[in-house]
Amino acid sequence: MRRLLAAAGVAGVASSVRRVRRFRPTDPAGEPADLGDVDGDAAAERLAELIRLPTISAGRRDEAVFARFRERVAELYPRTFAALELEVLGTGALLLRWRSGSDTPPLVLMAHYDVVPVEGQDWHDDPFSGRIAGGLVHGRGAIDDKGALVAVLEAVEQLVGRGFTPARDVYLSFGDDEEVFGTAAQRAVQALTERGIRPWAVVDEGGAVVSGVFPGVAGPIAVVGVAEKGMLDLELTTEDPGGHAATPTPMGATARLARAVLRLEKPFPARLDDVVLAMVDTLGRQAHGLPRALFAHAPLLRPALASVLARSSRQGNALVRTTLAVTQLQGSAASNVLATRARATANIRIALGETVQSSVDRVRRVVDDPGVALRVLSGSGPSPVSRTDNAAFALLSRAIRSVYPAATVTPYVMVQASDARHWAQVSDSVYRFMPFDLTAAELAALHAADERLPVAALRRGIGFYRALIEGL
Numbered sequence: 001m002r003r004l005l006a007a008a009g010v011a012g013v014a015s016s017v018r019r020v021r022r023f024r025p026t027d028p029a030g031e032p033a034d035l036g037d038v039d040g041d042a043a044a045e046r047l048a049e050l051i052r053l054p055t056i057s058a059g060r061r062d063e064a065v066f067a068r069f070r071e072r073v074a075e076l077y078p079r080t081f082a083a084l085e086l087e088v089l090g091t092g093a094l095l096l097r098w099r100s101g102s103d104t105p106p107l108v109l110m111a112h113y114d115v116v117p118v119e120g121q122d123w124h125d126d127p128f129s130g131r132i133a134g135g136l137v138h139g140r141g142a143i144d145d146k147g148a149l150v151a152v153l154e155a156v157e158q159l160v161g162r163g164f165t166p167a168r169d170v171y172l173s174f175g176d177d178e179e180v181f182g183t184a185a186q187r188a189v190q191a192l193t194e195r196g197i198r199p200w201a202v203v204d205e206g207g208a209v210v211s212g213v214f215p216g217v218a219g220p221i222a223v224v225g226v227a228e229k230g231m232l233d234l235e236l237t238t239e240d241p242g243g244h245a246a247t248p249t250p251m252g253a254t255a256r257l258a259r260a261v262l263r264l265e266k267p268f269p270a271r272l273d274d275v276v277l278a279m280v281d282t283l284g285r286q287a288h289g290l291p292r293a294l295f296a297h298a299p300l301l302r303p304a305l306a307s308v309l310a311r312s313s314r315q316g317n318a319l320v321r322t323t324l325a326v327t328q329l330q331g332s333a334a335s336n337v338l339a340t341r342a343r344a345t346a347n348i349r350i351a352l353g354e355t356v357q358s359s360v361d362r363v364r365r366v367v368d369d370p371g372v373a374l375r376v377l378s379g380s381g382p383s384p385v386s387r388t389d390n391a392a393f394a395l396l397s398r399a400i401r402s403v404y405p406a407a408t409v410t411p412y413v414m415v416q417a418s419d420a421r422h423w424a425q426v427s428d429s430v431y432r433f434m435p436f437d438l439t440a441a442e443l444a445a446l447h448a449a450d451e452r453l454p455v456a457a458l459r460r461g462i463g464f465y466r467a468l469i470e471g472l
């Protein structure tokens, strides 16, 4: 830390002190929303009921369950389904349009109702029980993403019941195949694009309200994904004449592949991109003492901060560089036969500023072996970066702070891929945010055992979507 500050000293001591003094929070205080008329328990009951329908999209889909879900959701939110125009896209994605009477660009609220499987996970009870106990709704999909879907619908149902008309059209886009990288979101993007509609803003799943994740900042942080990393599946293969395992040759197909895999343990270079710099700037203003002095100089300290973040945690590391994980290995089919072909798959998450091609080029350089063939199985670069200097982001921040008044709203880069990337092709205001305050343990249960959502968070989530729509 001291060395970092010394490096910042190049700016001169006096200007450095001025910089730290001016480095203060810029967010105005939030105006708390009145949630007195939001019935969290009733919403939790409806969420529980939807959790009981196991809409698993991986493997062979049970279409009857998906159909039942669509039926039931319409029954649970009758005013919404009566007042909004419904289209069913593809295999069962729902696109609902709430007319405003104005032709200004619309707000799109996204969620998905398919869930990931539960096999091989150690659940404490039935993942599809929808049990409500201890102030928590339990079950697969409670957070990802039926929780957000219910919060959106609860807000709309209440506003429609009140006779409210939004100032711009609001589209609800509920996918049925997000977890298997399906086409539902693309179809919704296409449907709107064909009608000449470009969204004013899009809100999809992503960051949440968390605490204790940023050095020196104790209070809650609402992390809003304004971009997401790219994704690349790269196959590495080696070949060899093979033969009997009793008479091996050195550096056969498997050994050669293993050497390449080990070389790939060398990480991609760490770099602090503009989004992470904006995050450090926003959050650093909330920090105290030495961390704050350090963050005040972030623009001068990019390389040093990148390496600090890289070492801080797995998440921190993923924020500052392209990551590579070899996830699949394959050799010979029998234990006594030399492999004629060995194969590995590397799953690569591409940092902002890099591309599929630059990632492949680097793998080739690092492996440094013409005997290892590379093949791109699938790949797409990082998403464009959404704006944070516009009215849409300001409204989003206000809506967040109306239900989380103590939270600091910050942009960040999502390290996982989401459906929102399709919208990023047509809108410069795509925000990945789940309006729930979650503990580290609750977040860790996403895609894992014992997924659960606090009823209190669900209630605040409803308040968030309501404030967002009312504020349009």
Ligand SMILES: [Zn+2]
Residues within 6 Å of the ligand: 112, 144, 145, 178, 205
């Ligand atoms: Zn999800």
